[in-house]
Amino acid sequence: MLKIKLAISNWQLAIGKILLSIVLIFITTTPLWAQDKIEVFPTVPYDRFIIFQTLAIFWIAIIGLIIIIRMKLKEIEKIQKMGIDKEEKDIPLLD
């Protein structure tokens, strides 16, 4: 039982590291957002690459967030199925 728990947490740590590195890249390129200046709009060809890169990073951020929320959701559903989230009635209070 403990071994399975350890294995799962190692895997999660690995995913966590990958996500963290993505987050760091995300943070370092956030100032790029400020540089998205379109000189003339909309006919003159603009610096598309910064915009596409920012868009890609944005999508990675959103998908990362969705994955994390799904993980939380699965967690909550697992807990609820086990039934351990309900408070016991008449539980003795420590005064």
Add this chain to the structure above:
Amino acid sequence: MKINYSLITRRTFLNTLFGGWLLTFCGGSFYALLKFAFPTLGKEPDFVVLNTKDYIDIPSNSTKPFPWGGVLGLFFKKDSGTMVALKGVCTHMECNITYKPEDKKFYCACHQGWFDEDGKNIAGPPPKPLEFFDVKVEGEKFIVAKKGIKVELPKA
């Protein structure tokens, strides 16, 4: 070295990951929003070019306003005939000042502050003297510059 237990609980890990990611995401988006919403702050000019003929003939002991960026500048011809230029803004709360020729003093109406001919704060709340500019004659133009700024005009 493998350890037999997990250093953090699944719940803590998940919650920290969620919170951190969400914070970064919201922070980044909010930063982008702020970049748009924050106004471009105007800068005070380093120097201003004026036509000589507009200012050379003002009577002694009088002032003539000129634009210094978006702010009031005053061309001041003293009794002696010397021409100086200063920023016509009170050093207290940035109200516009006016010259009182009878008293030979500058007066700020907001809180009754007084400055003498050389801009020194003599009465009322103003904490500092008025800011004077350097005036240089370049042909038919006056170049009014901040003290210490070296002005290099482009060759027209």
Add this chain to the structure above:
Amino acid sequence: MNCQRLKNWFEERYDFEELKRLTKHKLVPTHQYEIWYYTGGIAMFLFIIQFITGMVLAFYYIPYFEHAHKSIIEIVTKLNMGWFFRSLHHWGAQLAIVVLFIHVWSTLLLKSYRKPREFLWFSGFILLGISIFFGLSGYLLLWDERAFAAVRVATGGAGNLPIIGNFIKAFLRGGIDVTGDTLTRFYAFHVSILPLITLFLIGVHILLVQYHGMSVPLSLEKKPQKQIPFFPNLFYKDLIIWLIVLGIVVTLSTLLPPEIGKKADPLAPTPENIKPEWYFLFLFQTLKLFPGEIMGLNGETIAIILISCGILFFFLIPLFDRKSSRGEKSPVFTWIGIFYTVYFVVMTVIGFLS
């Protein structure tokens, strides 16, 4: 982090236990049609995006007809990411209206309007009208040729209503014609009057949903319901869907920024092929169906009267659909609902293609 001390500080003053109990107890039914439950939340999320982008844009937009067009061009060319936020506001609006229509049709066909939820339908219908007016008033703020002509046609059309038509037309236009006064008026509507009314009505709408709970389709009502808690299960699902919607809006805004036409000139001839915004197309296609004169009466007036009757019937559907209020299947009204949906879609597509 001294979270515990902060929590204690609040708990000494406010009773959060009651609130926490209530939120934990909120349950939402889960069944095969539950996907439609999300449409309302998505519409609200898009409206929040509109409010935020609208507020920032209002920092720079000049609502005077002489400068309006130029101020938008300045926003879009000179300001940091101005083009993006204007584009976001544009696409947020388009998607909000699409999602609103989906929300309306789904509640119509699932008969969520039946007793006891009639006021949800009524408040929702008014909100739909307000949203369309949001779209129209926002569109005029561009003050380009297309917008000018579109508003002229729209307010002129409203003027064809019998008796009250001229009053409405003059009230909307701020005069006899579309002028700078119309711009000022529409700006007041767009940034002040409509947002306040919308906030109030959305508040009422959401409170009523909390009061009544989510409506379950008639076919599944009698069976025992499986329920899931709102916090945190559905809340997380809501968040996921909202994030996807955000991604879609941002992608559309980045890849397809909207254009702006030439500045409006009240004396210039109307440009070719002028068409109103897509959510008005079904109305104008319907108008085109009617001949100029029917039995001596003005064809347009008759058309407008018929359309108004159709819309009024739509508004009062919960009162007409007696069978569903009793909890019985009401196939007639299902067909009426399908007819309204299909008519809207077909007319919009025809209007688009012609």
